[in-house]
Amino acid sequence: MNKIVVGNQKMNMSFSDISRFIDEIKGKINSNDVIICPSSIYVPYFLNHDFSVGMQDIFYDNKGAYTGFISPIQAKGMNINYTIIGHSERRSLNETDSIINKKVINATENELKVILCVGETLEEKSVMKTELVLRRQIFGALTGVKKIENVIIAYEPVWSIGSGIVPTKEEIEKIVLYIQKIVKQYVNYEDIPVIYGGSINSQNISDINSISILKGVLVGDASCNSSEFLKIKEVVLK
Ligand code: PGA
Numbered sequence: 001m002n003k004i005v006v007g008n009q010k011m012n013m014s015f016s017d018i019s020r021f022i023d024e025i026k027g028k029i030n031s032n033d034v035i036i037c038p039s040s041i042y043v044p045y046f047l048n049h050d051f052s053v054g055m056q057d058i059f060y061d062n063k064g065a066y067t068g069f070i071s072p073i074q075a076k077g078m079n080i081n082y083t084i085i086g087h088s089e090r091r092s093l094n095e096t097d098s099i100i101n102k103k104v105i106n107a108t109e110n111e112l113k114v115i116l117c118v119g120e121t122l123e124e125k126s127v128m129k130t131e132l133v134l135r136r137q138i139f140g141a142l143t144g145v146k147k148i149e150n151v152i153i154a155y156e157p158v159w160s161i162g163s164g165i166v167p168t169k170e171e172i173e174k175i176v177l178y179i180q181k182i183v184k185q186y187v188n189y190e191d192i193p194v195i196y197g198g199s200i201n202s203q204n205i206s207d208i209n210s211i212s213i214l215k216g217v218l219v220g221d222a223s224c225n226s227s228e229f230l231k232i233k234e235v236v237l238k
Helices: 015-025 040-046 072-077 097-109 122-126 130-142 169-187 205-209 226-236
Strands: 004-008 034-037 052-055 082-085 113-118 151-155 194-197 216-219
Touching: 004 082, 004 194, 004 226, 015 040, 015 226, 034 082, 040 052, 072 097, 082 097, 097 113, 097 130, 113 130, 122 130, 130 151, 130 169, 151 169, 169 194, 169 205, 205 216, 205 226, 216 226
Parallel strands: 004 034, 004 216, 034 052, 052 082, 082 113, 113 151, 151 194, 194 216
Antiparallel strands: none
């Protein structure tokens, strides 16, 4: 797999912000390995450019009486090939491992590439529970998943998201290896691609990108700023 740069714009950006943002990045990305995940209401404006578009979340059923949700089939029908699942901001609003598991199964079966977010809180880290938490989240999410080749894991320590604090390169490397080891143990799948997310910006990207086992980055805040995002993309996809 090529390295990827995923932008998670969350519930940011007004309509005029996205018009400006799209004007500023237009013609400057030229890679399907850049995946922008806007608020779903703006998805149509992001389609048909020189980058990929992803969902920030996706529902676990394909069709029916589910007010407000979007299904993998609907996303695929719009030429969307990626979705984030299990972001910590959703987990903190009662999205359980079992809901995440259903979403991962259905999305992968429908040939969406799933960016599965996992990561420990500061409290969990401080009592040395990082590995335990990652194990629970990963086993929980991957149980019964047949199309594991459609899964990319994003290691996003909750304490790093939006805080400006980034783990050391050694910490990230150790965790990526741990994630690959437990995925191999659990589903017998070698070298699952792992990306890193949490306070990535144009200043720290060169350092993070030098971690050779990382397959890319998940960018939050900095993905709402076109010049920051383009700089990050330059470093990762060079
Ligand atoms: P951040 O967010 O880059 O603003 O820390 C990352 C994320 O939540 O995916």
